[in-house]
Amino acid sequence: MSALDTPPILTLTEVTKVYHARQGLFGRAGDPVIALDRFSMSVQPGEIYGLVGESGSGKTTVSRLIVGLEKPDGGRIDFSGASIIGLGGTQRKAFTRAVQLIFQDPYQSLNAHFSVFDTVCEPLVIHGLGNSSERLTKVCQTLQVAGLQPPESFLNRYPHQLSGGQRQRVAIARAMVLEPDFLIADEPTSMLDASISFQIFQLLHRLRKTFSVTMLFITHSLAAARHLCDRVGVIYRGRLVEEGTATETILGPRHPYTKALLEAHPRFGNHDPKPLSTLREEERPVPDASHCAFYPRCRMALDAVCDRQAPTLRQLEPGHRVACFRFE
Ligand code: ADP
Ligand code: MG
Numbered sequence: 001m002s003a004l005d006t007p008p009i010l011t012l013t014e015v016t017k018v019y020h021a022r023q024g025l026f027g028r029a030g031d032p033v034i035a036l037d038r039f040s041m042s043v044q045p046g047e048i049y050g051l052v053g054e055s056g057s058g059k060t061t062v063s064r065l066i067v068g069l070e071k072p073d074g075g076r077i078d079f080s081g082a083s084i085i086g087l088g089g090t091q092r093k094a095f096t097r098a099v100q101l102i103f104q105d106p107y108q109s110l111n112a113h114f115s116v117f118d119t120v121c122e123p124l125v126i127h128g129l130g131n132s133s134e135r136l137t138k139v140c141q142t143l144q145v146a147g148l149q150p151p152e153s154f155l156n157r158y159p160h161q162l163s164g165g166q167r168q169r170v171a172i173a174r175a176m177v178l179e180p181d182f183l184i185a186d187e188p189t190s191m192l193d194a195s196i197s198f199q200i201f202q203l204l205h206r207l208r209k210t211f212s213v214t215m216l217f218i219t220h221s222l223a224a225a226r227h228l229c230d231r232v233g234v235i236y237r238g239r240l241v242e243e244g245t246a247t248e249t250i251l252g253p254r255h256p257y258t259k260a261l262l263e264a265h266p267r268f269g270n271h272d273p274k275p276l277s278t279l280r281e282e283e284r285p286v287p288d289a290s291h292c293a294f295y296p297r298c299r300m301a302l303d304a305v306c307d308r309q310a311p312t313l314r315q316l317e318p319g320h321r322v323a324c325f326r327f328e
Helices: 059-067 089-098 116-126 132-145 164-176 194-211 222-228 246-251 256-267
Strands: 010-019 033-043 048-052 074-079 099-102 182-186 214-219 231-236 239-245 314-317 320-322
Touching (some): 033 059, 033 074, 048 222, 059 214, 214 222, 222 256, 231 246, 231 256
Antiparallel strands (some): 010 033, 010 074, 231 239
């Protein structure tokens, strides 16, 4: 695996994103939502980095900012050593080829009126790559790579004629047909059964191995991240709270929130749940002053510390960082 001291391929530095909610039913604007709060992370070339957090923590916002679907309100985003904000002309075109996004829901992300061939070929057309016979060859090769075999039998099918797993493979083929350097998979299996999800993980693993594509894998499941990722970052309410190798973070979590995520996991379907050791059942009132984002829910919070300031990430061991005053 690439060493942490090689320059990262992607860096987010102190990125802030605030959404101004639409007007409410009675014409009042809602409170602004701070989706990302001085959020920093970086991804090394060739690795699979897992960004893990519960729903609403800001994961999709990270992916939308990276591909330019949203603009940050503060901070910077660099790809291959250059800022992606304000890229123009040929540089933007090269960037939109190099970075591809796979969405959560293959039912929504595929155009119902496009055949599999049209769907996978479209990026080649947009980027003006190949003539029609070269495009057909490339589409078939890519379908094969994505595990849709024999590829010819899929070319003229439409999304409604495919299973959920096959649709997600088509979406992956569409992303891979441009031979990107960087793939973002935003909860790519959350709409799929466990066994199909596992096959998609195996496919992503194989893509990394075969094409050395770097991946940002976004998930709410630490178990999924452990299967697939080299490193993991845990995001809580728009801030990175812990980061380390997948094994370290999942076998030896330090942040109370990471511990709660792990403890909660095997409890699904448990009808007599015990309280989680690090997570309060009810939130504490939020102090006015700046405070740790997890303070309201944390059972381990230190009085007169966690409610007074926000912790920053500190290194515990090489490559393992945690933002928690318990470790200062
Ligand atoms: P995740 O992908 O981790 O579930 P998101 O990045 O989608 O989280 O959302 C982070 C926060 O920003 C949530 O509180 C969400 O409600 C809010 N949010 C996301 N998109 C918008 C939007 N377009 N307008 C207003 N609020 C939004
Ligand atoms: Mg999301």
